[in-house]
Amino acid sequence: MHIEIDEISKQFGVTAALHPVSLAIPSGALVALLGPSGSGKTTLLRILGGLEFPTAGRVLFAGQDATGLTVQERRAGFVFQSYALFRHMTVFENIAYGLNARPRATRPPKAEIARRVTKLLELIQLPDIGARYPSQLSGGQRQRVALARALAIEPRMLLLDEPFGALDAKVRKELRQGLRDIHDTTGLTTVFVTHDQEEAMELADMVVVMSMGRIEQIGKPADIRARPATDFVRTFISA
């Protein structure tokens, strides 16, 4: 789904987390929001997901104004920075949560929910962990379960906040490929936040470089490398 961010700004009291920013994300793209800590990446992602509302500006989904849509109506698959798995539920129950939360009329029958959860567990290549609790999983496994849980609601887009931030280097490389594969099989418009320029450049089709609540440059990784638009971008990507 095509996403458009139109002159969005966000104030937290006196701090301006986002100065008016605009951005068009083509349908099916894999986009990285790249920038140092405090540059407004999470805020922008949360505004897309409906967890935060902009002070001014509009969000458009497939050309329709979505600014007033509630978080539930957005149907965005959101993967949180620390995964936010439901600690008192098994992996199976975590993944089934979104389907069970649907109103009776559109809720799939129990057997169908079980079938879908099993399929998602296969997709993330962890077919045997359905009965475990989040506390019994490794960091990489938790991240993949969080991804499966977000995919279960058949989202219109996928939003991930520092999905690899809490993992060690080796797992990080593996899961990068995992996200790429899932993006390619589902074809979902995907936006992920990162402060790691190598990760952004390697994984994304399109990179949005942010600094202090502003967008510094938007482009393909190769173009940003070849022609950094500002001094900030030049120093940040060479770091």
Place this chain on the structure above:
Amino acid sequence: MSDATTPIRFRSATEERPLTRWLLVGLGAVGMSVLVFAPLIAVFAEALRDGWFAAVASLGNRDAQSAIKLTLLIAAIAVPLNAAFGIAAAWFITKFDFRGKAFLITLIDLPFSVSPVVAGLCIVLMFGTNSLVGGWLVANGYPIVFALPGIVLATMFVTFPFVARELIPVMIEQGRAEEEAALTLGASGWRTFWTVTLPNIRWALLYGVLLCNARAMGEFGAVAVVSGKIRGQTATMPITIEMLYNEYLSVAAFSMAAVLTVLALVTLLLKTALELRHADQLAATHRH
């Protein structure tokens, strides 16, 4: 220089010398015995001084029965209400950002720092026959003071902080991420509360409710002021115990005290049993 043949014994950083350790353990044991166990045993010993029959008989008369029923009724009303208010307060304080938050947290503790007698007097002032509200209510047949509603109000005031105080630190530590996750998955706020918030706080909630219950059944000061101590009507168990004791009916007084103690002990046993049975989930809820 240490001799190579004698092995060196290392002491862990948090380990004390044996003497210090034994002194501390001994002090703890003596303290517990004198302050906690001895009085407990004394209560039961006094109650049974004239034998089982006398003790049970003293609990059988109408006034004693009425006191026991009243105390259970008050706890049955005050505890669920305070649990609901406590959850609401803790939820509001931890899930939203607003000005004056620190002040509100302090305010929740107010009932702990105000003397229960003063709290009782406030209720008499607000709802007594001479007050505007109280006068109107009495005229319409709903007396608050010297009646059940006043006693419930007093009990609720005194026990209000227990639930909220248990919940606030737990909810602050857990943050909002799981609730937000539930919302992005399409759950309503209501569903999120029942399926995510409540299960995550259930142990703290249970603990708060049990403490609240123990205190609600045992409250004396505030209830003494608002109840008017009418035998067979507004005299709760603690009030009845005091009246019996003042009349030198010590077997009756201690028998009722023993019942109150048993109720408190049952509460504690219940908590321990639940903790043992759900130890695995308890651990899962506390640590990721």
